[in-house]
Amino acid sequence: MNALYDRYDNITDEQDKKILQVRNCYISSPNLDRILADIHRCRRISERGGYPECMLVLGEPSAGKTTLRKEYLRLNPTREELERSVVSVFSSDFPDRTVPKQAAICFLEDLGHELSSKGLSAPQLTKILANLMRQCGVEISLLDEFQHLIETKSFTVLEDAAKWLKILINTSGLPVVLFGMPYSKIILDCDDALAGRFMIQRRIEPFRIIDKEQRKDFRTFLKVFNDSLPFSKKPGLHEVELYPRLFTFSKGNMRRLRVLINYAAEEAILNNDDELNMEHFIAGYHYYMDHITKKDQVDADEKLEAQPNPFDVSIDELEFKQMQSASCWKMDARKGESRIIPAKYTRLIPLRSLLKRR
Template sequence: MQNYTRLNGTPITEEDLQQRLLGLKKIVVHHRRFQELYQVIHDSHLLKNGAAILGDTGAGKSTLFKTYEERYARTKKIKILGGHKVECDIVPILRVELDSNSRPANVASKLLQQLGDPLYDRGTEKQLTARVKNHIKDAEVELLIIDEIQHLIDTETQRVIRKAADWLKQLLNDINIPIIFGGIKEDAKRIFASNRQLDERFPYKPSFVGFNYSTVDQIKEFRVFLKSMDKELPLAERSHLYDPLLAKKIFYATLGIPRTLYHLLHHSLISALRSGKDKLEESDLEYGFSLLSFETRPKVVNPFHGKVFDLQVALENEKPSKS
C-alpha cells in the first residue's frame, strides 16, 4: 500500500487528483476466481492447449488478460530473414481486443498492428492472414489471446457466423500455438455452436462472472475483495468498505460487478478528495452513485443514505411489477 499525503481538510490539487485517479485505475485485486482463471491461462500457455474464458460484462476478463500479457515482456532479437539481418520484436504473448462488427480481415489487421507491421491495414483478407501467420512465427509468439470474440458475430446472419468460425479454426490449425478466447458468455457461445470442430478444440470454457451475495461464503468472498480494494485506494486512511452494512450496500449498487465498482469509486474519490477528505465517507459513495447511469435497472435506488438497508427487499423492489 502506497503512503499518500494527508489532506486534513485541504482540497486536493488537480495534479495530485489526476495522479491518485491513475492509482485507482492500476488496482488489480487477485481474488479467488481471478487467480483460478490466471492459472487456466498459464496452464494453456505451458501445456499448449487452448481455452475459452467466457463471462459477464465488467467481471474482469480484459484485466485478467492484460495482467497475464504484462508478465512476459516484449524484447528485441536479431534474425536472418530473406538473407538479411533484421531486428525483430519478440512477442511471447500476443493479445488483441476486437472492435464491434469485426470481420476476419479486421482481426488479421489488428494482429498485424500489435505485431508492429507498418502495413497492417493493407491487403485482402487472404493476404493479411498469410502475413499474420508469418509474423507470429518470426515474433516467436507462444500464446495468442483474442478478447471480445463475440464482436466477430455482431451480424446476425448464420453465414457470417460460420465464416468467422471457419476462419478461426483454420488460423488455429495453421499457427499451431495455444489460443485463449475471451467473450461475453451467451454471445460468444454461438460461434462455437456454429462449428463443431472449433467447439471440440475448446471443450473447456470456464466462466468469469461477477460476485454473488447469497451464501455465507459468497458474502465473505465479496467482503475480502472489498478489503483488498480498500487497502489499495489512493487515500491516507482506510475507508472500511468491507463493513458488513456498507458491503451490502456496495453489492446492491454494483451487483457484484468489479467494473461498476471501479466507476462508483472513481466518482466517489473525486468527491472526497476535492473536499479534502482522507477517506471515503458514505456521503461520497452516495454522490458517486448518483452520477452513474443504470438503464437496465429502472427501479434502482441509491442505497448510501446512512439508514438501515435490507438487501433482499431492495432487490425484490427492482423486479417488474406483476400485472
C-alpha cells in the first residue's frame, strides 16, 4: 500500500505537466465548432433586442456536452472589476430530480446569493435570480443536466417546468442554452411559445464506425488526440492496431474513450515511459473495470461486468456495438412504467467483417 501511495505522492513537476496535458486536452470537430458558434450567436444576437434566442444541446450521457460547455467558459472567463465580478457567461447544473423552486435556489447560490429563500415562491425566486444575473453582467446562461427538471411521470410537472423556463427567460431578458438528454426536448411539446424560443437545436452524436465517413471522423479525432499526447513515440491511436480496440471498448462514447486513454497515459507517465503501448491500455482497462459505476453503462442491454477486454486478444476475435437509436420519451407509458426509453445499440458485429471493407 505504501508503494502505491508513494507513486502519487512523489509525482514530479514534469510528470504532473504531462498528466495535465492529457486530461485537459480539448479536441474539436466541425460539429462541436458549429455548436460553439451557435452558442455565441445566441449570446450576441440577443443583445440587439427582441426576444432572447435560446438553444437546446442534446446528447446521451458522456457524449461531451459538459466538456463543450466548459470550453465555452474557458473562452469566456469571469472578469474581475473594481466593485464586482462580471460573470458574462453563467454556468450551472440542474440538481438531481429537481423542481423549478429548487433549481432557482441552486442558480442563486451559484451566483453568490446569500440571503434566505425561505417562504419565497418559484416566481419570486426567479425574479431575484433575474435581477442578480443583470447585476453580475450575465449575457447568456449555460444550464446542464436539463433532464433533471423533467424526469417525471406527470405531464403537469412538464407544464410547470415549461412555464418556469418562460418566466426565467422573459424576466431576465437573457438567452439560455440548455444541455440535456435527447428526450429532454419533450418539454417543447408542452408549450408552443417555449418551443419558439428554442428554435436552435443541436445534437452531439456518439462516434460510429460502420459507415466509412463516420469511421473516418472517429480516426481523425484519434489522430488529433494522438498528436497532442506528451510522448516522444506516438502510440498511433488512429491506426488499425488500436482504433478498433478503442471503439470496441468505448462503443463510441466520448467519456469512456477519454477516461481509458487518461488511465493508460497516466500509467505510462508514472512509469517514465516514452511511449504509450498496449500494456498501458491493458492496465488502464483493468483500472476502469475496478472502478466502474452504473453511470458508465451506456448500453442498457449489456451488463457492465460483461465489458470485454479488447487489448489482450487478436483484433480478429473482437466484436463491437455502436448506438443505433438515441434515448426517447414514451408518450403512452403505463402507470408505473418509465417514460424514458434508453438508447439502443446494434447487435454484436464481428470486427473482422468491418476491417475487410476499409
